[in-house]
Amino acid sequence: LRKTDINDFVNSLQVIAKGYRGVFEPEAKCYENAGVEHEEEFRRKVRIVNRSLNGLMRVKEVMNPFKTGFFAFEIISHKLLRWLVPIFMIAALVSNLFLWDSHWFYNISFVGQLVFYLAAYIGFEISGSGQGGKQGFPAKLLHTVFYFTMVNIASLLGMIKYLRGDIQVMWQPERANV
Numbered sequence: 001l002r003k004t005d006i007n008d009f010v011n012s013l014q015v016i017a018k019g020y021r022g023v024f025e026p027e028a029k030c031y032e033n034a035g036v037e038h039e040e041e042f043r044r045k046v047r048i049v050n051r052s053l054n055g056l057m058r059v060k061e062v063m064n065p066f067k068t069g070f071f072a073f074e075i076i077s078h079k080l081l082r083w084l085v086p087i088f089m090i091a092a093l094v095s096n097l098f099l100w101d102s103h104w105f106y107n108i109s110f111v112g113q114l115v116f117y118l119a120a121y122i123g124f125e126i127s128g129s130g131q132g133g134k135q136g137f138p139a140k141l142l143h144t145v146f147y148f149t150m151v152n153i154a155s156l157l158g159m160i161k162y163l164r165g166d167i168q169v170m171w172q173p174e175r176a177n178v
Contacts, residue, residue, distance in 0.1 A: 004167040005058070006051035013059040013075075016068055038127060042154050047168050049083050049158030054167045056080065086156035089113075120149035 012022050056062075056079060063080070065072040096110035123146025126139050161167070 002058075003169045004051065004054055006048070006055050009052050010055035010059060013055065013062050016062050016071055017059050022071075038124075038150065042150060045151050045154035046158045046161070049155045050161045050166075050168055052079065053083060053159060053162045057162075083155050083159060086152040086159075089152060116145060117149065119145045121146075123147070124150075 016022055056075070062068050062075055063072050068075075093110070093113050096106045096113065099106035100110060119142055123139075123142035123144070127143050127146055
């Protein structure tokens with residue numbers, strides 16, 4: 001392992017790359033505290049994507065279906081593509097803008113995306129005021145849209161930092177006696 005490795009992820013990938021199986025143990029338990037504040041959660045997501053992408057690229061042979069079989073599909077679809085969602089979101093927004101004059105579908109799609117991002121901003125404002133959970137369904141929906149957008153912005157930032165070679169080395173998780 002290297003200092004930049006996110007060991008729980010990289011160790012599993014190394015096991016698979018050596019031809020062994022990773023086995024799910026339903027009785028195993030692990031608890032990780034999510035960030036209480038949005039800023040803390042944002043930094044956590046940036047760090048996780050940054051270090052995980054670095055680890056996946058170090059053991060990239062696990063994405064070869066001829067070597068790891070169905071696991072390659074699982075790792076690409078459940079990790080890599082999930083991290084790339086913000087790029088797909090930006091591409092959809094920009095392409096709909098450029099296709100605005102070609103068909104009504106692109107107008108609706110572009111406006112829908114703008115409404116989505118406006119809802120994310122309103123969700124951010126509601127969450128920041130501490131009223132996110134106190135206003136019922138509309139506030140919870142807006143918070144969900146905000147959270148989805150926030151984690152994708154964090155993912156994009158984590159990828160950008162990885163591509164610049166800026167890999168976070170140290171992280172001290174909070175330990176709790178459970």
